[in-house]
Amino acid sequence: IQMTQSPSSLSASVGDRVTIICRASQSITKYLNWYQQRPGKAPKLLIYSASSQQSGVPSRFSGSGSGTDFTLTISSLQPEDFATYYCQQSYSTPYTFGQGTKLEIK
Amino acid sequence: QVELQESGPGLVKPSETLSLTCTVSGDSISTYYWTSIRQPAGKGLEWIGRIHASGSTSYNPSLKSRVTMSVDTSKNQFSLKLSSVTAADTAVYYCARVQTEGLGENWFDPWGQGTLVTVSS
Numbered sequence: 044i045q046m047t048q049s050p051s052s053l054s055a056s057v058g059d060r061v062t063i064i065c066r067a068s069q070s071i072t073k074y075l076n077w078y079q080q081r082p083g084k085a086p087k088l089l090i091y092s093a094s095s096q097q098s099g100v101p102s103r104f105s106g107s108g109s110g111t112d113f114t115l116t117i118s119s120l121q122p123e124d125f126a127t128y129y130c131q132q133s134y135s136t137p138y139t140f141g142q143g144t145k146l147e148i149k
Numbered sequence: 150q151v152e153l154q155e156s157g158p159g160l161v162k163p164s165e166t167l168s169l170t171c172t173v174s175g176d177s178i179s180t181y182y183w184t185s186i187r188q189p190a191g192k193g194l195e196w197i198g199r200i201h202a203s204g205s206t207s208y209n210p211s212l213k214s215r216v217t218m219s220v221d222t223s224k225n226q227f228s229l230k231l232s233s234v235t236a237a238d239t240a241v242y243y244c245a246r247v248q249t250e251g252l253g254e255n256w257f258d259p260w261g262q263g264t265l266v267t268v269s270s
Binding site for chain 2: 097
């Protein structure tokens with residue numbers, strides 16, 4: 044299953060609301076996860092099963108979608124949110140990731 | 150709190166076998182599936198495979214002919230072996246726990262810090 048994220052990169056300012064889109068090449072129902080990766084660090088789980096927030100993740104992060112189209116929304120960007128975000132499908136193996144969306148400071 | 154730590158040689162010669170170990174602390178390795186993922190410098194994430202303590206495995210078809218994963222429950226560790234490596238296998242290799250709620254409903258958390266493996270003569 045191919046996962047495609049858009050945009051590949053995004054410039055935004057602190058306080059902005061941003062949305063990242065992830066599209067699957069076939070229906071994956073709700074089996075979509077989101078990760079945040081800061082430079083030089085391992086990915087960190089933010090959202091699982093499309094819309095469930097991982098414990099400890101700030102409430103400004105939310106996920107939605109089902110079938111083939113999913114979104115990750117950050118309601119009000121904070122300085123620590125500038126990172127790369129990946130979606131990943133767990134509907135079937137081989138598990139696959141999107142190519143990533145790099146969120147940069149404007 | 151569960152922690153994972155990758156270990157192994159940072160440099161492997163072409164055509165040889167890459168061997169990495171992931172040590173799990175804070176949880177029993179027998180309870181979950183465990184997975185390996187890699188990331189070439191400046192690129193995205195590639196799933197390598199997963200293993201359960203029962204020995205059940207699933208590998209990425211793109212690597213399947215070269216990958217072997219195994220578990221040592223006595224040491225609370227699992228291992229990844231990738232044979233016949235080339236420069237294209239140079240990457241940061243991560244291990245992670247697979248959290249599962251049901252068929253298809255699973256995610257990777259937490260992750261180890263990752264270890265860089267360079268394939269070069």
